Amino acid sequence: MKTAIVFDLDGTLIDSAPDIQAAINNVMRDVATDPFDLPTVVSFIGNGVPKLVERAMQKRAIPEYRHAELTQMMLEFYDANPATLTRLYPNVQNALLALKQRGHPLGICTNKPEEAARKILSAFGLDEFFGAVVGGDSLPQRKPDPAPLHDTYQKLGTTSCIYVGDSEVDAETAQRAGLSFALFSKGYRKTPVEKIYNTSVFDDFAELPIIIETLV
Numbered sequence: 459m460k461t462a463i464v465f466d467l468d469g470t471l472i473d474s475a476p477d478i479q480a481a482i483n484n485v486m487r488d489v490a491t492d493p494f495d496l497p498t499v500v501s502f503i504g505n506g507v508p509k510l511v512e513r514a515m516q517k518r519a520i521p522e523y524r525h526a527e528l529t530q531m532m533l534e535f536y537d538a539n540p541a542t543l544t545r546l547y548p549n550v551q552n553a554l555l556a557l558k559q560r561g562h563p564l565g566i567c568t569n570k571p572e573e574a575a576r577k578i579l580s581a582f583g584l585d586e587f588f589g590a591v592v593g594g595d596s597l598p599q600r601k602p603d604p605a606p607l608h609d610t611y612q613k614l615g616t617t618s619c620i621y622v623g624d625s626e627v628d629a630e631t632a633q634r635a636g637l638s639f640a641l642f643s644k645g646y647r648k649t650p651v652e653k654i655y656n657t658s659v660f661d662d663f664a665e666l667p668i669i670i671e672t673l674v
């Protein structure tokens with residue numbers, strides 16, 4: 459069996475921050491507090507929706523007891539418009555096609571809720587590329603716990619896997635899973651590339667198929 463290539467979603471295949479910003483700012487409007495600019499929202503992304511809401515609440519000094527309610531609100535706003543302002547990064551489609559044609563099983567391992575992830579993939583016509591989609595709410599554990607990543611490539615029927623992601627969380631997940639990690643440098647990371655665990659770094663998806671061939 460060929461090596462599985464598993465991808466993170468937010469900040470890796472898709473630039474989704476503008477839709478996430480719109481949803482969290484709808485929540486902020488409903489609780490009568492100020493909206494967030496895009497860089498601030500980007501700094502909240504990476505550990506899933508409940509954590510994003512927690513970070514937003516801390517910034518606006520909203521009392522903790524409202525967390526479940528505001529998380530539910532966020533999920534509803536986001537689910538209504540998960541792919542309105544979201545864009546694929548350049549050359550993603552061709553890279554997926556090239557990897558698929560070479561026989562690599564492809565999967566998604568994201569901290570985004572699974573249903574939203576599936577909706578976005580289908581909105582961009584990418585759903586048929588992926589044999590497994592594991593979200594932040596698919597298992598009791600979420601990244602950086604390695605369990606969702608192990609689950610993704612096991613669902614693809616392989617034992618070898620390369621993870622492709624954009625963040626510190628993805629790097630830690632791959633490292634804890636004992637896997638190679640290709641870091642997309644143009645996503646939502648907060649730390650210099652040199653300080654993030656990786657086996658390879660790329661800034662354009664046109665380079666990815668070649669990088670993968672050197673790693674397998």
Ligand SMILES: O=C(O)COP(=O)(O)O
Binds near residue numbers: 466469505569
């Ligand atoms: O939902 C998040 O916070 C991050 O999602 P990702 O794992 O696809 O980057």
Ligand SMILES: [Mg+2]
Binds near residue numbers: 468645
């Ligand atoms: Mg990401």
